[in-house]
Amino acid sequence: MRPLRDAQLGAFTFFASALPHDVCGSNGLPLTPNSIKILGRFQILKTFTHPRLCQYVDISRGKHERLVVVAEHYESSLSDFQRQGKTASPEMVLKVAYEVLEGLEFMNKHGMVHRALAPNNVLMDHKGNLKLAKFGLYYMTDRGGDVDFPIGYPSYLAPEVIAQGSFHASDPSNEEAPLPSGPKSDIWSLGVLLFEMCAVRIFFFWLRCMDDIVTVLAEEHGCLDTIKDLPVNVLELLRKCLIFLPSKRPTPAELLGDEVFNEISCLYMPFQKPLSLFSSSLRCAHLELPEDISDLCKEDYLSERAIDEVYYLWCLAGGDLEKELTNQGIIQSKPPLCTLPKFLLEDGESFGQGRDRSFLLDDTTVTLSLCQLRNRLKDVGGEAYYPLLEEEQSSLPQSASSQDLSTTVTLPLIIRERDTEYQLTRIVLFHRLLQAYPYKRDLVWKDARVDIPPLVRGMAWAALLGIEGDIQAKYEGIDKDTPIPTDRQIEVDIPRCHQYDELLSSPQGHVKFRRVLKAWVVSHPDLVYWQGLDSLCAPFLYLNFNNEALAYACMSAFIPKYLYNFFLKDNSHVIQEYLTVFSQMIAFHDPELSNHLNQIGFIPDLYAIPWFLTMFTHVFPLHKIFHLWDTLLLGNSSFPFCIGVAILQQLRDRLLANGFNECILLFSDLPEIDIERCVHESIKLFSWTPKSATYRQHAQPPKTTAVTDGNGFGRPGTYYFSDYQDMPRTDLSREPLALSELKAELSPRISAEDLIDLCELSLAGGGKRTRAGRPKIVAVDVRSAEDFNRGHLSGSVNLPYSSAFGPDGELVQCPGTGVLHSFRGRVIVVISHAMKSGTTFASHLVKVNFPRVCMLDGGIIKMRSTGLLTVPSPQI
Structure with a gap:
């Protein structure tokens, strides 16, 4: 959107037509309220950015089908000129005509007409440039069918419009709807408007011509000839605008190219549509400095921000649309007694x-x-509006007030999102970073770890997913119209997907849902549509409602990263492996809970498939998904496991206290989950999870390039950020396991390279240490003392398997006490010679509630080729 500058924010309100409550649609569901239909159609109007159109900003839905529209506004209009009783000069008439036609032509290219063209809707900025207001009222109300009032002003409506009469879409008596108004109807309205500007004494003139206005006004000889002293080009312009027959009347595009504008058209530069962030064109090709360099040094920094941004901050600062309209007397409340309905008696008397x-x-x-x-x-301060991106210091600009904004970042996210000053600094920062995308991609990742401002969340997510190129051309090249077998299932699923949201429940939302989902299905012929794909699409469509191509691109990038092959026709092997790894993660982080759930038979297959198949979008409402995915998109494909464990831990007490049936009932109506706490716990769990512990054979294959970050989420003690699958494969990497073998193990395996990295064996001084100085990981070698002395990892602890288990595998000594007790809380890596003994040993540690237990994949054999095994010095 363009900057606010000298414009203001204006609001007007109207009511949509009420629908009967006892009528359902063809699908058996209640009819969609007209106000929601209008709200859905309105969204595309926010994308219209043209010098001759007032920018639409927002629409809100209130009680009793009330709608409030917010748009760019100016106090001055052509009606002010009329009230002065002056006659416009020929130059002004041509200027007004040309600028209005520019706006009308732009609307016509997008399939819209104004229909409400009148002097009060032709606004003027401080430079005298014209801007059309309320140009979207006819479109958003479905040509007036969703409201109880006519669109347009009778004095300015074209004859063919008046001849058609009024029309109401919900009125069953209207079997044939009138034809919609076309571009030529606006030309008549423009002609009447210009005609008024030329008339010196409008009122008396109209009285004299009233009898023959319809038949004579627009003809070659008539009332137009009574206006004296008009240049030929102006008179010719009026004649062409006021042609009675629409078939002979020109369109705005035709009239713009007429010779009457030969002298004035050269004064206007052709409009160039701003380039989108994701395109194949060079975005900086047309950058120019303003003619007056002092324009860059204005003190009013807020006026240089985008209109939608100013409105968003206005709302955060306590702005209330209905309150503003009530204060101006536009909204008037009435006592309930005064709103009783009207009823008729049999004799026709009404009350x-x-x-x-x-x-x-x-x-x-x-x-x-x-x-x-x-x-x-x-x-x-002004530095908050123009932050420096390359400084080493914190990216949060410092406020000139006594309260330092850097302290706000420690507050809960919901408070930060409602803090006006904080959101201003974050929005400005992200706006600058996204303008430099993909060059500043690393900084986008860095600042997204703090938080993502809701106003720019859609574009920020696209940057985090690495969207690039001409996404619009790719999306338009996909056939979204030819019927396919999946159409029926999509039609059934959409009316049930996040329909509590007004935007997604609108007819326009359903249409966009259908197009994006179908585009994904058609463009991925190796995959199929599974129920849940609509829920995955919902967050992207909501954030990019006016950009289907970007919603599709984000969805297409998200699924391979987090749900690779989940949408195969036969996805059982993929999901079963995923759920098995999730079970191991539960045992790794919370063995007590894992033991209880396994004991009562409450396995992840019963509750976690909708979690992971939809990445929790089927479980949580959109406002919680936004906060959850802000962090999810920063993590790798294993991060969803940590989210799942964090959810279980919030329900831990209730799960431990209940049996199978109670747990089933608990998850059938999931209790309220604290998302912010879930996010923080997920990050903590992720930082304690070795990267190879979540290795999956059916995960996404390695990419040619991978974003890596050894500091994880930037918190102390974190391990890895990149996917383990993206790391180069070596002899020390984890080997794939058969599903049956994987299911038989309670604890996850980690690779030899992971163990080497975690123990920092290439460095002198032993194991990696936490901030408190204790090692974060300990290797427990369960081989015999003889084998241990022949070669072992530096710093590892020898606890022979034979000392804990007998020859038949029975438990001889409980390792829950003694030497292992001092290791509780650390990551325990069980190293064995044969994986069977290591698996048994690790499983027993889990059963006695030892957390963070894992096994070395391949055992000690994998370490022999590294040269890192040490032999104890002989005793002298």
């Missing part, structure tokens, strides 16, 4: 209230005051 005029259109636009917002931001 009750007449038609409430407030439900008709009041086109008054209320200016939203920015004083409260400016006062809130008065102590924010």
